Amino acid sequence: MAIRRPLELQYSEPPTLKEAFTILTRDKGARILAGGTDVIVSMREGKIAPSHIVNIKRIPGLDRIGPSPGGGLSIGALATIGSVEASAIVRNAFPMVAEAAHQLGSLPVRNRATVGGNLCNSSPSADMAQPLIALGAIAKISGPKGKRSVKLENFFTGPGKTVLSKTEILTDIRIPAPPKDSFSAFLKHGPRQCMDIATVNAAIMIRMKGKLCGDARIVLGAVAPIPMRAKRAEREIRGNPIEDETVRRTAEIAAHECVPISDVRGSADYRREMVNVLVRRLFGKALGSTPSR
Ligand SMILES: Cc1cc2nc3c(=O)[nH]c(=O)nc-3n(C[C@H](O)[C@H](O)[C@H](O)COP(=O)(O)OP(=O)(O)OC[C@H]3O[C@@H](n4cnc5c(N)ncnc54)[C@H](O)[C@@H]3O)c2cc1C
Numbered sequence: 001m002a003i004r005r006p007l008e009l010q011y012s013e014p015p016t017l018k019e020a021f022t023i024l025t026r027d028k029g030a031r032i033l034a035g036g037t038d039v040i041v042s043m044r045e046g047k048i049a050p051s052h053i054v055n056i057k058r059i060p061g062l063d064r065i066g067p068s069p070g071g072g073l074s075i076g077a078l079a080t081i082g083s084v085e086a087s088a089i090v091r092n093a094f095p096m097v098a099e100a101a102h103q104l105g106s107l108p109v110r111n112r113a114t115v116g117g118n119l120c121n122s123s124p125s126a127d128m129a130q131p132l133i134a135l136g137a138i139a140k141i142s143g144p145k146g147k148r149s150v151k152l153e154n155f156f157t158g159p160g161k162t163v164l165s166k167t168e169i170l171t172d173i174r175i176p177a178p179p180k181d182s183f184s185a186f187l188k189h190g191p192r193q194c195m196d197i198a199t200v201n202a203a204i205m206i207r208m209k210g211k212l213c214g215d216a217r218i219v220l221g222a223v224a225p226i227p228m229r230a231k232r233a234e235r236e237i238r239g240n241p242i243e244d245e246t247v248r249r250t251a252e253i254a255a256h257e258c259v260p261i262s263d264v265r266g267s268a269d270y271r272r273e274m275v276n277v278l279v280r281r282l283f284g285k286a287l288g289s290t291p292s293r
Helices: 017-026 039-044 081-086 088-093 095-102 107-112 115-120 129-134 231-237 244-257 268-287
Strands: 010-012 030-033 052-055 065-067 073-076 138-143 146-151 156-158 169-175 182-189 200-209 212-221
Touching: 017 030, 017 052, 017 138, 017 169, 030 039, 065 088, 073 088, 073 115, 081 088, 081 095, 081 107, 081 115, 088 095, 095 129, 095 182, 095 200, 115 129, 115 169, 129 182, 129 200, 129 212, 182 268, 200 268, 212 231, 212 244, 212 268, 231 244, 244 268
Parallel strands: 010 052, 030 052
Antiparallel strands: 065 073, 073 169, 138 146, 138 169, 182 200, 200 212
């Protein structure tokens, strides 16, 4: 059922975070707008009916992509998906993040859509979530009561829901420098090569310890209410050599531990099978990539 629209829709472009907090605190029906590629669609479909649109795009500095103070990389929440895809620093240090950006939507969508919007929209299939969680990214949040940091893997609380309160703004994502000898990869599976939401997407980061897997982070999308780490699968491979049999077992465990639903994009059984396939392929793709130094 469509939500009833308020009689008058207000619109603001606050020039600072402080002014944005003031509006968000004052107007309980306010909704943040970044690129608008999710918000506008939801409004048109009658799924949401904000009383006030707070366009945060004029707040300076929130689109920066660059080294973060403690090492690693900072991606501003307002950085567009297209700028992440094109960024030399992202491509060199975190190629799977650039690749995930490249596979999101179409060129016009990527030129408007922001990283922050993709994460705050909290779709289980959001393409930026899986690689950033695999890399151990941190969400930096600001609100009227101050700043806080949350591990990105703990940021999502349900479809369309995050840890953010109504008055808080995601300001940037911090990705720690990748550990030495680590390998990573992202894969997206859907009916079409582009312009399609993933049926399943997945990312991996593997750290080698000699010939054994020292650590692995396997993150699955569109197979649970939120992007999920396949922790049982990670335990299976950790401390073992990465070879056909161990990878096969790991992929099977990942397929068992995810909790997909059936929808227009695929049945739950199909999604499980795709997790099995993607996790196997992720190991091959990651180990075929250049390790971080
Ligand atoms: C044709 C089309 C194709 C698409 N294809 C894909 C795809 O392949 N993969 C994919 O993952 N997505 C896809 N999307 C979805 C969408 O483009 C992305 O989720 C996009 O990154 C959202 O960013 P935005 O800046 O447009 O967000 P907005 O629509 O502006 O906002 C999204 C939500 O986040 C909130 N928000 C935004 N920024 C902040 C912030 N900094 N702090 C707090 N809250 C904030 C808003 O209030 C809103 O609830 C597609 C959309 C379209 C229309």
